[in-house]
Amino acid sequence: MTIDCAGYPNQNLHDELIDEQQQPRPVARALLQHLASFSDDEIGSLIAAANLAIKEMGISFTVYTEAEGSIDRAWPFDLLPRIMAKREWDGIERGLKQRVKALNLFIDDLYHEQRIIKDGVFPRELLENSQNFRPQCMEVDPPLGIWAHICGSDLVRDRDGTVYVLEDNLRVPSGVSYMLENRQVLKRVFPELFENYNIQPVDDYSSQLFDTLTAISPRPVEFPQVVVLTPGIYNSAYFEHAYLAQQMGCELVEGRDLVVGKDDIVYMQTMAGLKRVDVIYRRIDDLFMDPEAFNPTSLLGVPGLMRAWKAGNVALANAPGAGVADDKVVYAFVPEVIRYYLGEEIALPNVPTWLCMKPGDREYVLDHLAELVIKPANESGGYGMLIGPHASKKELAQFARLIQDNPRNYIAQPTLSLSTVPTLVDQKIEPRHVDLRPFILSGRQTFVTMGGLTRVALRKGSLVVNSSQGGGSKDTWIVDEENR
């Protein structure tokens, strides 16, 4: 017997599948029993089957180098799923819906009356210093009043079992294609488990996304023209752009395929002439989207796109300027934002956050630097961070200076101990840290994926789950135990 919970080294950790007594948690019992019946050879052939499925399905990261052309990089994946009971997930889903609803109201308010500022709940200077606030969006009314149609929020579980929202991605969140493909791989590798477990399906995402997009079409036509706008093949998420376009049956376009007429209408150039575009699912950042309105040197964008959007002739998802609400300083205010717009208490907790701009908080942060995680307000992908317990004296001193020079730009949070999931290492299981990125679609209805993309830090002890830095992913099972 090669896979065995006894001796699983999860002391001082919260493991998603195995408890402190090294017993399988109830949701994981069937999986671990199944795995325990396999020999080393059988585990080896499971891994081979998964790799073959990945190759046959053509799942890849595309990396381009001049010498070799496009390379499809092997896409890091671990066979063992992360499992969560549906009862727990239902609570998380409610919390996510509450959060995204409030964030959309917040963005809409910031670009209109700014009541939340006038009422003294949100400080004006935060808005003035925000890098993702777009004055060009003032007084624009996107369809249904929604700005962030697609949101990817990162969740982590701390040692005591509490699930926190770590951050919200309201600009161009990626990863959903891997969530969908992971499930396809596991269905091929563990068909018998899908018979025994009541695993909630995930594959309706593409059609939910398509419905969300068609619902915001400015023209009330039966088949609005929806396109996915990609920066092109050099972008690391190009696989996902192509995948989603294919799944939704719509065109994958680049900026140069689109043109805005004098009539402020967006057209795509087809071989049979210009064809009107109604909805653009854009995977290009705000600042590169329209050289006329933003970065004039951008070659990726479409001149006049903002004009067409403001005139209400095309819908953009996500709307320009939505990123104002995923700033890490704004994050600290989410509990107040929810209270202000919805009159409710936050259902899914925020990680406690100190704002260095507040003198009291700053003093605390500077005194406790070595215990905290310091994050710059406007970076993503784990760049420019300080992890206090792992930092050298020199780094601590450097960050103390950075914070004093520009306090608005820094927040601090306690160092969380991310939960783990058993992961195959040399045909044995070892704990590896994970997070979870569910995707929330906001249209006429709000839709949350069943689970989401579980990202795993494949290096022992590492907390960094980003694929660019040694991270991989796992399938995520939401299991309904009560309705079997």
Place this chain on the structure above:
Amino acid sequence: MLLARVAENLYWMGRYLERAENLARLINVNSHLLLDLPKGIAPGWRPLIEITGNMALYSERQSEFDEVRVLRFLVTADDNPGSILASLYYARENARTIRDIIPREAWELINALHHYARENQASALSKRGRFDYLNQIILRNQTLTGCLVGTMNRDAGYTFVSLGQNIERADMTSRFIDVQSANLIDDEQPEEHPRNAIQWISVLKSLSGYQAYRRAMQVRVRRTAVLRFLLQHREFPRTVRHALAEVAASLRSLPNHDRPLALALRLEQGIENSDVERLSQQALHRLIDELQIGLGELSQAIAERYFLKPHPTVAEQSQDALDVE
């Protein structure tokens, strides 16, 4: 609806692949011709530079027309945008941006062909390795074409690949006739001269058309019959007329084809109606020149009608070219 950018990529992918294959065939035929000609009077390699339309570019770099210099220029030169390696590079660049449209195997074959041609380029310059190298380029191209024919949807996308291939093929086949004509030692040489027949057989073989010629023409190999075959025969797929007929059929299946189709039909009729038997060497050369210019105009007309336009032009047009759904 096929995006204009994608249509353009597919068309040029087809053209560059066909160009690489025909260049390989062209170099093969010249190598064979030179072996058969008496030493000392053979025009050598200079005609290939003229025939491929590269004299100006070549003269900037070289003054000699010896075998190695000419071959390096036509096969491997990075600074000749018309070399075999450059054609394969451009074919791959076009294919790369439309990988979701063409079959995955086709992409892999294009990629592998590009790598093969680059890694083995030294053998193209040696007399012994050359034939195998050029033959590999031809065979791999044939495999690729087979892959596209066998697995690609017969929609507008396929039509543009086919348009590119056939326009390039009509152009290149006409250049084959030029090669042989340039190598004719004497315009007045009697048609029946055995050396003359041998040379035309080389041309036919390099186009894989010798057997088809024998079946179709039922005569000994001689100039007038070969010209009639290469220009006017309907069934053999590498003749000018067949390629033009394919172009016309492709255009008919596309929307808004009036001008490009009219140009293609005019070219086809021009070939069909010319009295090849009676053409002097000079008149033949003129006919081929006109054909090549006409193909250039046709390609331009296709680009204007179907391909991606730079932003400003389209913005001006959008008022009168509104929604065509």
